[in-house]
Amino acid sequence: MTSKKSNTQQKLVSVIIPTYNESASIKKMIHETKELHEQFPVEIIVIDANSTDNTAQIAEDENVKVIRRNKKYGKGADFWYAAQKATGDYIVQIDADLQFDPKEIPLLVTALDKGADVALAWRITHKEAPFIRTLGNIIFCTVTSIIIGKRINDVVAGFKAFRKDALLSLHLQESHFGYEGEVVVKAVRLKYKIAQVPVNYKPRLTGKSQVNPLKDGPLTIWSILKARFVHLS
Numbered sequence: 510m511t512s513k514k515s516n517t518q519q520k521l522v523s524v525i526i527p528t529y530n531e532s533a534s535i536k537k538m539i540h541e542t543k544e545l546h547e548q549f550p551v552e553i554i555v556i557d558a559n560s561t562d563n564t565a566q567i568a569e570d571e572n573v574k575v576i577r578r579n580k581k582y583g584k585g586a587d588f589w590y591a592a593q594k595a596t597g598d599y600i601v602q603i604d605a606d607l608q609f610d611p612k613e614i615p616l617l618v619t620a621l622d623k624g625a626d627v628a629l630a631w632r633i634t635h636k637e638a639p640f641i642r643t644l645g646n647i648i649f650c651t652v653t654s655i656i657i658g659k660r661i662n663d664v665v666a667g668f669k670a671f672r673k674d675a676l677l678s679l680h681l682q683e684s685h686f687g688y689e690g691e692v693v694v695k696a697v698r699l700k701y702k703i704a705q706v707p708v709n710y711k712p713r714l715t716g717k718s719q720v721n722p723l724k725d726g727p728l729t730i731w732s733i734l735k736a737r738f739v740h741l742s
Contacts, residue, residue: 521550522618523597523673524611527587529558531605532567539571541611542603548615555605556591558582564605585688589681592673600676604667613708617670626675626701629661629693630668632710649690649729656737657697662705665689665729675701680742687732694736 524542528535535555545551553573557565558581568575576591592600599621603609609630620628649664669692679695681688696703 520599520618520622521552521597522599522601522614523552523554523595524601524603524614525554525556525588525591525595526603526605527556527558527584527591527667528560528564528568528605529581530560530562530564532560532562532564534607535564535567535605536571538605538607538611539568539573542614543571543573545611545614549618552595552597554591554595556587558584558587583684584686585681585691586684588688592676595673598673599670600673601670602667608711609666609668610709610711614670616706616708617668617704620704620706621670621672623704624702625704626672627692627696628670628704628706629663630666630708631663631705632666633707649733652730653690653693653733656733657694659697659703661693661697664693664733666708666710668708675699682739683728683732685728685732687729690729690733691736694733695739695741698737698741 522545526535526538539553539555542551542553554576555565555568555573556576557568557578559578565575565577576594578587588602599618601614601617603611603614617628617630646663646665650661653661653664665686667689675696678699679692681691683691
């Protein structure tokens with residue numbers, strides 16, 4: 510899939526990259542994200558969950574903003590912390606493992622520029638994904654679509670974009686992987702305009718996924734249900 514040049518000349522885009530032991534991929538991830546400067550101004554924020562390898566040092570050597578956490582608080586907590594430190598008009602979250610292509614960030618940015626409040630990546634090429642994760646995403650999407658009355662094609666993809674004010678209004682509470690579902694449910698409940706953007710997806714080539722389907726699956730379902738009924742200010 511080829512990304513198109515964005516018209517977002519005046520919008521600063523904060524790209525948040527959560528990491529934990531991603532030394533094999535983080536340098537390439539940063540380099541490819543930096544190339545987006547040709548299309549719009551970019552602030553790159555690497556938030557590192559106290560990696561035991563040199564992920565954070567590699568990122569610092571690339572002269573991007575690095576937030577080092579003193580322990581593993583959880584991906585949701587890390588993303589929310591970084592979002593509050595971001596200075597961009599738009600905020601993009603993307604995983605560090607290159608399963609999502611940073612060259613496709615402009616696809617989500619363009620959706621925001623056209624009026625969406627939230628842009629969700631919709632994985633259209635994930636045939637090589639492990640069966641249990643494919644099944645899990647189907648379950649998450651089905652549960653989410655039923656309880657919010659809107660068809661969602663991909664709930665837990667680690668690639669989303671937001672208008673900053675819309676994101677901060679969600680007041681995310683989930684510290685773990687389940688925040689991905691919380692984001693979607695709360696955004697729909699607040700009647701934000703949501704764009705679902707087809708993107709490519711490929712298997713992780715290096716490192717180890719931090720997602721445990723047996724643990725994170727039930728937590729995500731619970732997070733989706735809680736987000737449906739929690740009071741929104």
